[in-house]
Amino acid sequence: MLQQLKQKIQKLGFLDSAILPASFLGEEEPRFKAWLQKDMHGEMGYMNRNIDKRLNPSLLVDNAKTIIILLLNYFPESTQQDSSAPVLSKYAYGTDYHFVMKDKLKELLQFIQDEVAPCSGRPFVDSAPVLERAWARKAGLGWVGKNSNLISPHHGSYFFIGELIIDIELPYDEPKLVRDHCGRCTKCIDACPTKAIVADRVVDARKCISYQTIEVRGELDAELKGQFENRVFGCDICQDVCPWNLKSEPHNEAGLKPHPQLLTLQKQDWETMQRPLFNELFKKSAVKRTGFKGLQRNLRFINDDKANHNE
Template sequence: MTIPTSEPLESRLRRQARALGFVACGIAPAEVAPEAVRRLKAWLAAGMHGGMAWMEGSRRGQPRDMWADARTAVVLGLPYTPSVDPFRNARRPDRGTISVYALGRDYHEVIKPRLKRLARWLLAEAGGGDARVFVDTAPLMEKPLAEAAGIGWQGKHSNLVSRCHGSWLFLATILTTLPLAPGGEPGAVGACGSCSRCIAACPTGAIVAPYVVDARRCISYLTVEHRGPVEEALRPMLGNRIHGCDDCLAVCPWNRFARAPADPALALREGSVAPALAELLALDEAGFRARFAGTPVRRTGRDRFARNCLYAAGNSGEPDLLPAVERLADDPDPAVADAARWAAQRLRTRARPAAA
């Protein structure tokens, strides 16, 4: 039963969102600025999405192309502010580096139940209506919606930046038929100005222009989404990054204002902070599943993960890794076998004594 109150539903919604751990909550009409849609289409036409064919299609653009009855977007942010240095393994070539967002529990499993709970609460408080929830698993342009909802703005690295939370926010969206009043977070709007640190920090030059990322060169795409061998010219640039990359996010000056710690449900697993490449290269399918169960890494799959670890081993300059690498030279997965042969050749060259 809904208790009568003079407080606006939107204010109560934000309070309920905070109670569920969402540190940001903005409301906007369920529509994306036409310019954002135009940029997306141009990006797709240039092939910068690489092998992510799921980004194509007529439904990716306006939310109402996906759900005609949607009137309002409630956009929420859950913090994953790192408790460890994103560059912690830069001088430890025998260790693999996993992006900070993937060091703990899979955020989908954390956010989705809370999002459903908040949507049910909203409909009950409103006394009707309909709602659907999304956590980056549908053709929804979350970042332009978040900007429209006043949570932050898209930085030159194309990710959302918040005055209060820097670059460290997971985004989630509720689309609803309810006509809620638009409104964002106090002081959330900002800008990148003349800063270009993220562009300079990208190891592969994937930020080809301000606000434009070519996924075909992005380490996050190459290590998580890309299937098959990585282009040889790019392999040395991966360094020891075996799942994702934080470089462009980590150097953002706005991160100094990130006050909220990561949600407790996303607590990192110590074994993922600086895992030894030798241990990771020894994992079979069952070992991989067991070690990374319940984390975003698990969704990448053993084969792609082994491929990434082999590239890291080849970049390490550590001849002691050669036996572990050579054992994978005949792996059933062609990309893994190719990576093993590439890494072995680099390590043998490193181990070869200099001519007298």
């Protein structure tokens, strides 16, 4: 049964996986609450809600017995061609990963129901109160790096994490804690232009370029002007410099492939972009989260950055 399940997971295109008992994550509570108490979540008020559900899977799925943690590669084959163009985070090149990954998780749930045993369950992809990195770390899929990302010793960190929580027991993988391989390396801390990595494995979201360009609903933090390094949506800097991402290999997931025109956009194309082109390029993209007006705001901000820098 376990072999069948693992074969299905591989067939669905997942990079790695682990099957664990759905247990209480009590060890994560003090760390998570300390981060919240320092207001490092910024405007992400949802992080301060449902803390009990983040720690206890049985509050998300009645009678939860098993959690399957899955990784999906999003490292692209190619990146933007114009080095002077505003930079888009690699994860946003293709269809919104919430849709791509949730479809795969639903198919996996259906497989378990059809081929293993009747059960109930729910898929989770970064949009519900699940401490995904904590589960992946507990499962032995990687360690939490100094930039707070999960890093796999086999695959680096360019992957999404999703979970399937179900109400039946399955044969469990033996969790093997992966030791921390960061050592004395501080490349991610040194490279972060806004100094958002305020301590080892602690990120102040309020200073993070990804948070500013995606989560902030009003104007961006004026104190961070001149520090975005041309990032218009999201930021990969701390991952780009991580030596473990030398292991990253391009994905072959059709849903995550970029729009044919996206990577060829020149600097001028971004700056003169109108809503019809935005809708065409990003109609199914995570970039819809900030919207056309949000993208324009971000473009103005980074253009002000460069204007101020050149004065």
